[in-house]
Amino acid sequence: MSSGITKTASGGPASTARLRGVAWYQHPRWSRLTAMVAIAVVLTMVTGEQGTDRDIFFALREDFTGPLPWIWLGLCLLVWTVREFWSEPIRKVRRASVAKSDPPVAWVRGQWRGDRRIRQLVLAALVAVAAFAPMGLERYWHQVLVDQIAIYVLLAIGLNVVIGWAGMLDLGFVAFFAIGAYSAAFWTGALPVDPPFELNNFLVIPVAVLTCLIAGLILGAPTLRLRGDYLAIVTLGFHEIVYITAKNVEDFTGGARGVSGVEHFSIDMGFSYEWKLDPLPYYWLLLGFIVLLVFLFMRLEHSRVGRAWTAIREDQVAAAATGVNTVRFKLMAFAIGASTSGIAGVAYASKVGYFNPENFPLLASVLVLAYVIFGGMGSIPGVLFGAAFLVWLPEVLRDYVDPRDRYMYLGALLVIMMIYRPQGVWPSKRRQRELKMATEGTVDGDATAAPAGGKVS
Amino acid sequence: MTVKVTKDETPGGKPESVTGDLVLETKGVTLRFGGVTSLDSVELRMLRGEILAVIGPNGAGKTSLFNSLTGAYVPQEGKITFRSGKGGEHSLLGCKPHVVSLLGVARTFQNIRLFGALTALENVKIAAETRLKAGPVSIMLGLPRARKAERESDLKAHEMLSYVGLDSKMNELGGSLSYGDQRRLEIARALATDPEVLLLDEPAAGTNPTEKRELEELIRRINTERGVSVLLIEHDMRLVMSVADRVMVLNFGRKIAEGAPEQVQRDPAVVEAYLGVAPQEEPAAEGQE
């Protein structure tokens, strides 16, 4: 996680140190060495044994008596040596390779931007691949595709609107997912209370969207006027309230036992079709939702709404002075995000049929956040990729890495991404520029007002 | 600096006696931050179609006045009235900034505040679009209304950019333009909201002499061709003297003088405010930054 230290220790060649009359042991090189040793220690703990509560020292003892710390120490020292004494030649090689690899990328980019038909063709081909490729997979992967990847991709698309475009940190995102799921359960008659009339699952979607929209407005209207970082905590509180309510109001939500018997999606208009336990048809349904939403949101991004969001993110004061109703646009983003989450909730509830409040932990909000950030805030392809990849990765690694450690790696990934590549793997152009300008001190970079921290370092 | 704030009524001839059509009027506007009084019952009377300059030493409350007029600050006391040419009287006191902008009062900022990661064109489009109605649903569905709005804002933005002479740079990023161009882009953005009153906060700060001349001409054109009343904060006295119809002088949050430029320039209270002492002869108040 922590090679950030190497960058933090104030750099500067040895000559300046000599000029300033600094003793040899005060050279930043040595503090970097200490940092590398610390990193080795942390890495040892990260990759070491699982501890047990019966003997609190078990893991530490096992980790530091075996060969593991020496391996990591060796590696870290190697990195340190290379960085301190070999950095110049390596940089030269890298510069050369970068120069060589650029033209093909530029060519592809040119083609992509130049011709609309190529763009459409490629996108259609991608959708086709996404639709038909899973047919060759095992059933286990179908399950993963639907229950995890597709649902999380939907959530990530929604959260991207809130955080990537409008620049608001919403940690209660999964609460809307829960509201969507419970709406589905309510309107299909699976809750202890009976609805006034039962609805088909497809008709539940607009109802759930509306419910989430209203919930989003109720939460957002008073809080969006607040400073950006307060929003994070208020949404987090909102999530806890929804979660605790779902758990405690047994007469309505079924409490901690959960809800069972949510009906599957079905069509009954002239012809009839029912989505059953087989995951593949569900996958196609969800893929349809995703393609539709992506299509709609793409239009938003490059419209007045997307521009207004960018303006708010960059400079709220200037945006308001220009006539942009900042609260309205923030609320809009919040509500759009919430409704997307609601759709995902309905789809999830209908697919699994059974769920309980534990399916909507705060953790899930943070997971979605991580996916959006990893892919690249504000970039739809980035977010699609980020969510799909990060949900898929632990499934592949489940035989090699203890699944309980998953969230530890995820946290480390978030930190490392923020330090080294805050724009994500597939960044949006606007976001990337903003981050660059924030670094240069030109703009604020997001709606949470002034950059944190002393400006003088 | 030992400046006694004494004079309250305007000295010399009174241009206020010219009872024209008032477009912007404040009465007894008082703004306090904790114990500091930033504006002390300021009376501002702005005639439709004039260029009114607000001058005064640093910390005199000029930008506070702008912020109060545009809703960024809410003064504790006083009245701010905007009389729209389309009819209707609006109190701007406590109005949200975007509402002020929608009513027809646009502004620029002393420290340029552009959307740096957006292109010049997009910067202006954001402003133009605040006048159009196209909701998120119609945009997502690609309804004709949304497409029409997009075309209109495009047209408007192009028009404004060429008006200020930035049409060749419309695809450059706001943050990468030169200082003078950024100032002009800010003016274009403000103009795109079709204002009746334009508040310019030190538009000439940091520009070179050529840019200053262009700016002077631009302000005049905005005033005469588009019929926009301009309220101008400026330290550059040459610019003020050449473009302003009337000048108002603030010091320590109070109005100490008001009148025609030459008149104000000779006013002893003004000179005292700038130089700290009553002058012997040379009444120029220039160059006090």
Added chain:
Amino acid sequence: MSLSEFWDFLVLGVVLGSLYAVIAIGYTLVYGVLQLLNFAHSEVFMFGGYGGLIALTAWSPVTSPSGFQSVAYVAVGMCAGAALGGIAAYGLEKVAYRPLRRRHAPRLVFLITAIGASFFLYNLAGKLFGRNAAPMPTMYENKKLFSVFGADINITQLLILISAVVMMIGLDYVVNRTKLGSGIRAVAQDPEVASLMGVDIDKVVSRTFVIGGLLGGAAGFLFGTNQQVFYTMGFLPGITAFAAAVLGGIGNVRGAMVGGMLLGIVENLTVGFWGDGWRYVGAFAVLVLVLMFRPTGILGERVGRTA
């Protein structure tokens, strides 16, 4: 809820509230100097609990300690907790926040980093020390001391109250009377001017984190003594304490104390009225309401710059 039960819950609330107050100070101090919500402070608190647990386990207390031994155990546990908390906070600042500060990263980036660091830290603790709750070794016989309005007060509760009060007084002294404190206040008001005046910002920020970490760690030890130590123990007290800091007026040290106390009482009265399931709802509802009607908190923001 009868009157005597009310007093019971009030006492519980005051005890818990004093812990929240101590944790909230950590949030508020860091917010003061960096304008940053250090979400990962809850993990500092958790490490404090483990620090005490590790030290006491290593020392393996005797089953029926004498008075002197008890005091020694508590002192060692608290110091170890504070130390591990301080180390965690120091490392956090150095690794996660300083690189971002150098780059003037937007605030969103800080918030996300904080969340990431929090995730990493508590899961690492879970991995190292097991994922089940462990009780603190017995340091003393936790008997009833006296009662107020029929509500019993035991040794642990008194210990928590006294330690919290001592820490708060000490902190108030540090912030208002020492050189470091004036550095902290200077950076909080205007980092640029402070650095021009010769304040080493990095040092002040780093020490602020450490102070917050020491307090949070000690609070973690006390919390672990009162309940148990587990790897997710930081989460809910952390959020509540954060809410307390906001409630009192973020950046305002005395506000954090008031807010913490208040939320502790609200939480326990909620439990008293509606049952344990609703424990955290009351605190969050209060937070949301306060933010709606008085966004600057009860005492207002003081140490920090106002936006």
